[in-house]
Amino acid sequence: MAAGDAVALLVREERTRVLATLIRVTGSVDLAEDAVQDAVERALLTWPRDGVPAEPRAWLLVTAKRRAIDVIRREARRPAKEWDAVALHDPSPESPGVVRDDLLRLVFTCCHPCLSLETQVSLALRTLAGLSTAEVARALVVPEATMAKRLTRAKQKIARAGIPYRVPAAEELPGRLAGVAATVYLVFNEGYAPGEGADLVRGALADEAVRLARLLAGLMPDEPTVLGLLALLLLQDARRGARTDAEGRPVLLADQDRTRWDRAMIREGVRLLGAALHRTPDRPDPYVVQAAVAACHALAPSWAQTPWDAVVSWYDVLLTVHDTPVVRLNRAAAVSERDGPGGGLALVEALDGLEVYPWWHAGRAELLHRLGRAQEARAACERAAALGMSAPQLEHLRRRVSAPPG
């Protein structure tokens, strides 16, 4: 790695921490982002030339605070309290405990339930992950101007509507934490299985989601939701290299070359899963249970040797805390592997409310195909197509239903 790249990586790692502290100190997301951006640019300019300072985070924080003070001096219209806060604040390095709390505040503010989910995802990528507005726009397939407007509105709402910069109290923490996990999981899924377009895996987004989940696990190492989330992302992402063939076409889990799965990620995911299960003796956590399903697949030597009984049992547990038609669909797929396509199809067809979901039709298509009901399988396949299944997935499904059953 070139010196410049190492510096860029270090700066990006520290940037979010410095930003989190500066938002608390100045009380303004906008001012803090402006000041931190300035400090980051200075670091990228001077560190590769003069060497990285002994305390990179403290250097960034002091530089950003100076910039914030300059901006406040120039803009006399800023409220006096912002000025006081920055001026009075001792520019010595923050203790690790304070930095941790500031980061947590930032996490819970960006994922506040009074912001729309798409806004939360955008803020998580822009403010927590530190991507540029242009990068966030590209990743979420939105025009850059639209994304800039969305982020500006979000910051205005945080400031004007008084979304607090605070870690939720213990009694509301589980609910709020579930919201944070949902946001990060959505970032991951955007990267993992986009609804449309030929680009099957937008790996950069999956990387950001894993990075965000790691950040959360570092901040809250005893929260099962967070451990389960990171485990789930690692266990799913471990398959990334095997999910597409040389031409970029999707390869189903059943057909994947398991030697191409990332063993280190699987080991880490299984270890986290164990720690998370250990911490949820009373009430199952949806992310932990989904990670357990992913671990059943990750540890099976082949598709045929998948422990389907265990997979179905985990889905039964999941249904006790997260009963959705999509979970029932996945359970039906596992049942069809255990008991044969007939039983699975009956379960799939008994599900209500999934007619608009392409995967429901795709699942039916696969099972009808296995049962030799070719015409119905092709019709189901076309319904999936009409509902916007991604192009490579669709091509795979069409090939599948036009092949002989088996």
Place this chain on the structure above:
Amino acid sequence: MPMYIALTYTPDVDWTQPEYAEEMKEYAAFGEAAAAVLRGGHALYPTATATTVRVPGGKGGEAVTTDGPYTETKEALTGFYLLECADLDEAVAVAARIPAAWNGAVEIRPVIRF
């Protein structure tokens, strides 16, 4: 401290009619319970009493009125409260105790303080 307005949207009601007395009691109970943050508020007569005013000719032009509310919707603006709260979390918690929150919806908006 920030000030919020809580706009209550519910099926159109005439609070002066006796059949709404029970519901009025619920609002009164809320008013007592939330007295510490309440800075004002009123119930409104039904939308049948509303008049919408426009001056299409621009400032100083002639006022044109229409009989009825600004928008005809299934749920109507039936009242409002002013709340002074520490932050949005507190305002949401207070709004969730207004009976309109389960009979319809409550919209909270921060008030600009110049």
